[in-house]
Amino acid sequence: MKPKVLVTREVFSETLAYLNSHFDIESNQEDYILEPDALIERARDKDGIICCLTDLIDKRLLAHCPRLKIVANIAVGYNNIDLAACSARSVMVTNTPGVLDESTADLAWALMLSAARRVTEAQSYVDAGLWKGWHMRQLLGVDIHHATLGIFGMGRIGQAIARRALGFSMRVIYHNRTRVDAEIERRLNAAYASKDELLAQADFVVLQLPYTPQTHHFIGAMELDKMKASAILVNSTRGGVVDDAALIAALKAGTIRAAGLDVFENEPQINTGFLELKNVVLLPHIGSSTEVTRRAMAMLAARNAVAGLSGAIPPNLLNPNLFG
Numbered sequence: 669m670k671p672k673v674l675v676t677r678e679v680f681s682e683t684l685a686y687l688n689s690h691f692d693i694e695s696n697q698e699d700y701i702l703e704p705d706a707l708i709e710r711a712r713d714k715d716g717i718i719c720c721l722t723d724l725i726d727k728r729l730l731a732h733c734p735r736l737k738i739v740a741n742i743a744v745g746y747n748n749i750d751l752a753a754c755s756a757r758s759v760m761v762t763n764t765p766g767v768l769d770e771s772t773a774d775l776a777w778a779l780m781l782s783a784a785r786r787v788t789e790a791q792s793y794v795d796a797g798l799w800k801g802w803h804m805r806q807l808l809g810v811d812i813h814h815a816t817l818g819i820f821g822m823g824r825i826g827q828a829i830a831r832r833a834l835g836f837s838m839r840v841i842y843h844n845r846t847r848v849d850a851e852i853e854r855r856l857n858a859a860y861a862s863k864d865e866l867l868a869q870a871d872f873v874v875l876q877l878p879y880t881p882q883t884h885h886f887i888g889a890m891e892l893d894k895m896k897a898s899a900i901l902v903n904s905t906r907g908g909v910v911d912d913a914a915l916i917a918a919l920k921a922g923t924i925r926a927a928g929l930d931v932f933e934n935e936p937q938i939n940t941g942f943l944e945l946k947n948v949v950l951l952p953h954i955g956s957s958t959e960v961t962r963r964a965m966a967m968l969a970a971r972n973a974v975a976g977l978s979g980a981i982p983p984n985l986l987n988p989n990l991f992g
């Protein structure tokens with residue numbers, strides 16, 4: 669008998685075909701978000717779950733899923749999954765690192781460029797029929813080239829963001845739990861800075877930290893106060909890394925100049941304070957959303973599930989301790 673696997677959200681036809689050749693699949697191709705009870709109902713008899721960041725895999729779900737052996741997240745971030753609880757029940761957990769680095773770095777740059785050059789604000793101005801002619805001081809922005817880029821989190825995506833900065837002749841500083849290799853620093857022309865140094869010096873503060881209890885509100889009122897009044901904050905990693913209420917207050921007061929955001933606390937019910945501001949670019953969590961990358965992510969999650977349920981060690985296993 670084939671293992672039973674739940675696919676919680678819409679995936680691509682080639683992913684489904686591949687999964688169908690290995691598993692007895694139940695899938696939610698109608699793509700509605702499964703609330704916790706509905707998710708449990710569908711997951712309770714499954715050996716595997718292929719899920720997304722909207723699916724909560726917590727102790728309660730695990731208690732209802734005695735057969736579960738693997739949870740394959742279609743995302744690199746996995747804060748929707750209680751990893752420790754999965755490990756305690758010997759449930760493998762996998763994510764999709766690597767395949768989305770470049771697309772996600774591109775989107776961080778899209779936010780930097782849009783916030784600095786007021787791209788979405790300018791489009792709203794044109795859309796509203798307000799453009800009556802050229803003016804010297806019309807929608808003045810700030811330069812990206814030769815500015816200082818500060819990156820919190822210098823993993824693969826942070827490094828991809830830094831690499832792009834070379835083309836803009838930027839000065840790059842970064843802060844990370846551990847310093848990256850000297851060779852990487854040299855190649856990216858990136859200098860290590862303390863959290864406070866980075867906040868004080870960066871014209872663009874870009875966040876690439878995972879969301880964990882330690883990074884909850886990593887940027888709050890105190891950190892915003894330490895930033896330059898001309899600085900731009902970019903968050904395309906996870907909501908919760910920034911204290912959204914504090915950011916709204918800072919954007920209103922001019923503590924910082926602008927922000928570009930792809931992620932929020934309590935998505936998709938974002939703090940409506942953002943909607944009243946002109947100096948913020950708001951995107952609906954599309955960091956990895958290119959055709960090629962989303963297909964690659966779905967396929968990688970499927971491969972992880974196939975490996976895990978056929979007795980192999982999945983390539984992107986997050987709890988390798990299960991294998992001793």
Ligand code: GLV
Nearest residue numbers: 742743744745956
């Ligand atoms: C997307 O947000 C991801 O973590 O892959």
